[in-house]
Amino acid sequence: MNLSLLIILPLVTAMAVLFCKGLKQVRTVSLIGASAQFLSALGLLWVYWKERAAGNNSQFLFDFNYTWFAPLKIHYHIGVDGISVAMILLTAFVVIAGVLVSWTQETLNKEFFFLLLFLSVGAYGYFISLDIFTLFFFLEVAVIPKFLLIGIWGSGKKEYSAMKLALMLMAGSSLVLVGLLGLYYNTNLDGAHSFDLVEISRMHIDTAVQNLFFPFAFIGFGIFTALFPFHTWVPDGHSSAPTAASMFLAGISMKLGGYGCLRVATYLMPDAAHHYAPVIILLATIAIIYGAFATMMQKDLKYINAYSSVSHCGFVLLGIGMLTQTSITGAVMQMVSHGLMTALFFAAIGMIYSRTHTRMVEQLGGLLKVIPFISTVFVIAGLCSLGLPGFSGFVAEMTVFMGSWQNPDKWYRLATILSCASIVVTAVYILRAAGRSLMGVVANNQYNQLTDATWNERLAAGLLIIGIVAIGIAPFWLYQLITPGTEFIMQQVGKAVSLK
Amino acid sequence: MGLDFLILMKQEWAVIAILFILLFIKVGSKEWNNENILNLVNVLLLANFVAGLFGNRDGILFNEMFKTNQLIVTEKNILSLGTYIIALQSYSWLKNHKHVLEFYMLLLSTLLGMFYMISAGNLLMFYLGLELSSIPLAALANFDLEKRKSSEAAFKFIISSAFSSGLLLFGISLVYGLTGTLTFSDLSQHLNGSPLQIFAFILLIAGFSFKISAVPFHLWTADVYEGSPVTVTSYFSVISKAAVLFVLVTVLYTVFKPLAITWYNILYVLSVLTMVIGNLFAIRQRNLKRFLAFSSIAQVGFILIGITGSSHAGSASVVYFVLIYTFSNLGAFGVISLVSAITGKEHIEDYKGFYKSNPFLSWVLAISLFSLAGIPPTAGFFGKFFLIMAGAGQGNYLLIIIAAINMIVSLYYYLKVVKAIFMDANEHPIEKLRIPPSPRLAFYICIAGILLTGLMSYVYEYIFSLSTGF
Amino acid sequence: MSQIGYMMFALGVSKYGGENGLGFTGSMFHLFTHAFFKSSLFLGAGAVIHLVHSNDMRDMGGLRKLMPVTHIVFLIACLAIAGIPPFSGFFSKEDILTAAYHSNRLVYTVALLTTGLTAFYMFRLYYSIFWSRNTTVQETHHGEGTLSMKIPLVILGICSLLAGFVPISKWVTSDGAALETHIEPGFSALPVLLALGGIGMATLLYKSENTLPRTIASLLGGFYRTAYKKFYIDEVYLFITKKIIFNGIGRPAAWIDKNIVDGFMNLLANITGRISEFIRGFQSGKVQNYALYFFAGIIGLAVVFIYLLN
Missing domain, CATH: 1.20.5 (Single alpha-helices involved in coiled-coils or other helix-helix interfaces)
Known part of the structure; x- marks a missing residue:
């Protein structure tokens, strides 16, 4: 399968959108494009399985290498392993759901859908890149559309949030830039340097160099995935963004960071990953607990979900920091699960907001009686978030905990226990939010006239729920998909240990 | 020698020919109307650019006073292209101007001066070219004849320029006194890094820095940029700067190679100062021209990082970045020039709600600014990445970190303009502007340049193959 | 809740293997029987609430005539939970108590007392719903409920009655080997008597409306209040x-x-x-x-x- 298709499809759709007239055409074209992406992502999963079943054990499948900037040894090198396939699937789910919930986006619809689709170009490109220049390129491609999406179509203090998000993410990518260049100039491939992920992973980078540049890369990517204390763009950014942008932001964009931490920082600099593991775990634990407590005090539904994302993304970093096979697999599962769950959550919040024009918990109430479908979606997302078995959140978090526990260090175990305990806090804020806004008496007489979800909203929510339940009930397929990828990472990490 | 001097100096001859054509029209009895002149000039400049692309040879003329090679030709072509774009953009402004012919004659004289400067094989020749390119610029800065600010800008420029030229000349005379030669190829053998040589070198660097407005030799920039007509400002900030940068790279990489450690450190200091001060000033600017002036100072800081790379990739990246910078900055200036010519508005506040009335211009401005900020997929990303990458080759990561921080700051103020255009509401936005065909063409060229020069890697590969390295 | 405590404590007194695994088996047995009588109780309570539209016990009373089926099932379940033979709870509780007796006398005593207490509060519930004063609920538009509400009640009631005869100790043991359990009348007498005592006291106090409960409450004073507030744990x-x-x-x-x-x-x-x-x-x-x-x-x-x- 030609992986470039994943970049070309959204790009072509985005271009086609520019030539459309009127909302009807724009959204139809976008939906066709998003469905095509969705199908090709499913197709990718299918051919990937087939290839693996046929006994292809190479690390990356569908490898394609084109020399881009020959004098600088920059290649357009793409390929996928199970981790990337999982992330691509996630992206496809979120994109199609995002297009569906924006179905009635009246103002500047052409630009809106263009930017959404353009953002997905960045995400797909990022997940298939095997050259760290290309990867960095796509990482930055995804920044500015977010700025515009929030700033133009957002609500509240949108300009402030948009600017903050853009600057903090740019700060992240600047750090990544330093890290990548440091790595690049310390590679030695027959006297030349290399950006190629596979090639770098085969050579041994000096430990001192790794220790110097690992923090740049890790914190840089970490900012994207709400690493404490660089997470402050998350609440403001998510809460100001329009629904689809929040979904993309939390569902896709935050995953770029986690993926980068894993694929670039940890995989290419395993010695340093060991060296800095205590710091990572400390920060992740703080993010988990502190994020959960901070969430408890939020009154705005979007803030609740945004802060809880800080807490949930902490599990991703925790899993990566623990450096065991299971914990890293769990981290990837958590990325997928959180992506789907939080997209669903934001979709539900958006649906509520578009009807009631408020997101304040105390102004809502009794919604279950007037808009049962949306409320149910909300509850499902909430239950997934608090880790109820049967939904993906439980599977992912459980895997992270199990993996973390395998690390015998007693302080790490303490971190695991504390993180585990945070689930209680999660339950508190989720149930409180759900209870106050959905149960009880209808808070406002006008709410009685509200209409329940339209077909597009039902479809969007349905797709995401299918994803969540598919992972929650049958996690093995995802586990098996990811495991070969994490095994390669563990080999790398294991090599680092044996060298010590 | 034979006809060599005709062929090797082909590009100069072309400019001279255009100058004469314009002169004949001026002295001729027939009254031309402005639009015809403008169209004619545009066609001639296009022809000049196209002619520059073909039939070039390497060679040396007049006792190494004049040299040319593929890289120099390419550099001149970049300048020609930039001048062509500026000519297209100035259409709205010059349409009703009384002295169109004079404007272009002055403009082309400076272009000619830059060509000679780039091709110079001798410090004196370089100085000659430099002066030919700056003195007419002062006259151009004064071209908004009714505006006092314009005259002020011209006056400030000529005074500062004279000051810097004086010191530059002082430096050149010191070099001559110490080495007994001014020819580039001989000079490098006589350089040994003695204190007086370093002092002379610092004077030369100061002269260059004045032209490319590196801090602390940049102070004239803001006032002159603000006062001059927008077209002239864009010429200042792109073409004039680009020419000096080209020479700077060549001179440092070949002539002053023996002093490499010294100039590396000097450029290190200058680039940090330039980035930081340029950015800090740019944050506060309300006037778009002034804003772009300071942002272009900061850009020079990044270019200096590329130069410090002292490698093949370094010199290639600088030329490549200048090409991209030409497209990006001219794209931005083009919009400002058009708006300023029709409405007279130049402040960031005036651009609030601009997107509602002028979506096309807004996108052009936004894409240009993104490119300046180094956001992919615009070419600016590649340009900046390669500059920083070249700089990182020296292993000085502190410089790279400072550059990275400055990229964030610069993103802030570029996005501030984008915010005004797209997000801020305005009761009386700039009305819908009609874009005449030639500026429209210029916008298309800029946008195409911004989108393609980065993604199409062979532009970089071509420049890389031409540059000689360190 | 208190029944779950029973099971947990049975697990606690259990040892692994053979005769010593009686606690484990008992616990599982109790879990099994408990499922039936507890769901009968809940379903019955649900049916009652459906009828009176309130879940405050003070709104109920004298419902035995209005909802005979529910009444019977509820009664069976209460007897089962109180551990009166031959209802299912008796057998499972028996196992647990035996295990406790062999393990620790103090624990056994506490468990024993709880048996009485359970019987007391269950019957208090039973009487205040179905006996006590005459019904305040007038003829409602629907009677006891549809057939679909009654059938599950009846099934659960029958199960509560008979589940004790399931030879669960043969199937579920801590080490997989079947365990013989037998009823020793001498040993069983004490808990059953205590349970009957509890029931008797409940009958005395709550069967018909009278002032006796209030008098006792005021006598017990602080303890009653603490218990009333669920020992302040919620607070x-x-x-x-x-x-x-x-x-x-x-x-x-x-x-x-x-x-x-x-x-x-x-x-x-x-x-x-x-x-x-x-x-x-x-x-x-x-x-x-x-x-x-x-x-x-x-x-x-x-x-x-x-x-x-x-």
Whole structure:
């Protein structure tokens, strides 16, 4: 399968959108494009399985290498392993759901859908890149559309949030830039340097160099995935963004960071990953607990979900920091699960907001009686978030905990226990939010006239729920998909240990 | 020698020919109307650019006073292209101007001066070219004849320029006194890094820095940029700067190679100062021209990082970045020039709600600014990445970190303009502007340049193959 | 809740393997029987609530005539939970008590007393719903409920009655080997008597409306109030969540995030702005100053690179 298709499809759709007239055409074209992406992502999963079943054990499948900037040894090198396939699937789910919930986006619809689709170009490109220049390129491609999406179509203090998000993410990518260049100039491939992920992973980078540049890369990517204390763009950014942008932001964009931490920082600099593991775990634990407590005090539904994302993304970093096979697999599962769950959550919040024009918990109430479908979606997302078995959140978090526990260090175990305990806090804020806004008496007489979800909203929510339940009930397929990828990472990490 | 001097100096001859054509029209009895002149000039400049692309040879003329090679030709072509774009953009402004012919004659004289400067094989020749390119610029800065600010800008420029030229000349005379030669190829053998040589070198660097407005030799920039007509400002900030940068790279990489450690450190200091001060000033600017002036100072800081790379990739990246910078900055200036010519508005506040009335211009401005900020997929990303990458080759990561921080700051103020255009509401936005065909063409060229020069890697590969390295 | 406690404590007194595994088996057995009588109780309560539209016991009373089926099932379930033979609870409780007896006398005593207490409170419930004063609920538009409500009730009632005869000790044991259990009438008498005592007391107090309960309540004073408030456990929880977690941790965390962590990010931006404001003065607009800076730049570079670095 030609992986470039994943970049070309959204790009072509985005271009086609520019030539459309009127909302009807724009959204139809976008939906066709998003469905095509969705199908090709499913197709990718299918051919990937087939290839693996046929006994292809190479690390990356569908490898394609084109020399881009020959004098600088920059290649357009793409390929996928199970981790990337999982992330691509996630992206496809979120994109199609995002297009569906924006179905009635009246103002500047052409630009809106263009930017959404353009953002997905960045995400797909990022997940298939095997050259760290290309990867960095796509990482930055995804920044500015977010700025515009929030700033133009957002609500509240949108300009402030948009600017903050853009600057903090740019700060992240600047750090990544330093890290990548440091790595690049310390590679030695027959006297030349290399950006190629596979090639770098085969050579041994000096430990001192790794220790110097690992923090740049890790914190840089970490900012994207709400690493404490660089997470402050998350609440403001998510809460100001329009629904689809929040979904993309939390569902896709935050995953770029986690993926980068894993694929670039940890995989290419395993010695340093060991060296800095205590710091990572400390920060992740703080993010988990502190994020959960901070969430408890939020009154705005979007803030609740945004802060809880800080807490949930902490599990991703925790899993990566623990450096065991299971914990890293769990981290990837958590990325997928959180992506789907939080997209669903934001979709539900958006649906509520578009009807009631408020997101304040105390102004809502009794919604279950007037808009049962949306409320149910909300509850499902909430239950997934608090880790109820049967939904993906439980599977992912459980895997992270199990993996973390395998690390015998007693302080790490303490971190695991504390993180585990945070689930209680999660339950508190989720149930409180759900209870106050959905149960009880209808808070406002006008709410009685509200209409329940339209077909597009039902479809969007349905797709995401299918994803969540598919992972929650049958996690093995995802586990098996990811495991070969994490095994390669563990080999790398294991090599680092044996060298010590 | 034979006809060599005709062929090797082909590009100069072309400019001279255009100058004469314009002169004949001026002295001729027939009254031309402005639009015809403008169209004619545009066609001639296009022809000049196209002619520059073909039939070039390497060679040396007049006792190494004049040299040319593929890289120099390419550099001149970049300048020609930039001048062509500026000519297209100035259409709205010059349409009703009384002295169109004079404007272009002055403009082309400076272009000619830059060509000679780039091709110079001798410090004196370089100085000659430099002066030919700056003195007419002062006259151009004064071209908004009714505006006092314009005259002020011209006056400030000529005074500062004279000051810097004086010191530059002082430096050149010191070099001559110490080495007994001014020819580039001989000079490098006589350089040994003695204190007086370093002092002379610092004077030369100061002269260059004045032209490319590196801090602390940049102070004239803001006032002159603000006062001059927008077209002239864009010429200042792109073409004039680009020419000096080209020479700077060549001179440092070949002539002053023996002093490499010294100039590396000097450029290190200058680039940090330039980035930081340029950015800090740019944050506060309300006037778009002034804003772009300071942002272009900061850009020079990044270019200096590329130069410090002292490698093949370094010199290639600088030329490549200048090409991209030409497209990006001219794209931005083009919009400002058009708006300023029709409405007279130049402040960031005036651009609030601009997107509602002028979506096309807004996108052009936004894409240009993104490119300046180094956001992919615009070419600016590649340009900046390669500059920083070249700089990182020296292993000085502190410089790279400072550059990275400055990229964030610069993103802030570029996005501030984008915010005004797209997000801020305005009761009386700039009305819908009609874009005449030639500026429209210029916008298309800029946008195409911004989108393609980065993604199409062979532009970089071509420049890389031409540059000689360190 | 108290029954779950029973099971847990049975697990606790259990040892692994053979006869000693009786606690484990008993626990599982009780879990099994408990499922039936507890669901009968809940379903019955549900049916009652459906009828009277309230779940406050004070609104109920004398319902035995209005809902005969529910009444019978509820009664069976209560007898089962009280551990009266031959209802299912008797058998499973028996196992647990035997295990406790062999393990620890103190525990056994406590368990024994609880048996009485359970019987007492279950029958208090039973009487106040179905006996007590005459019904306050007038003829409602629907009777006891549809057939679909009654059938499950009946099934569960039958199960509560018979589940004790299932030879579960043969199937579920701690080590997989079947375990013979037998009823020793001597041993069983005590818990059954206690349970009957509990029932008797409940009958005395609650069968018909009278002032006796209030008198006793006032006699017991503080203990009654504490029990009435569920031993204040809910209050403690509420205190911990509301006061300590919300105010003590959540609010500071949110505050720190907004003011310190985020404040730091904003501070960085503000400092940049301040410096920018500060250095504005250098751009004075006077050419003579510009020349001065120019010259200073040259001197500065010269000093640094000729004298300091050379």
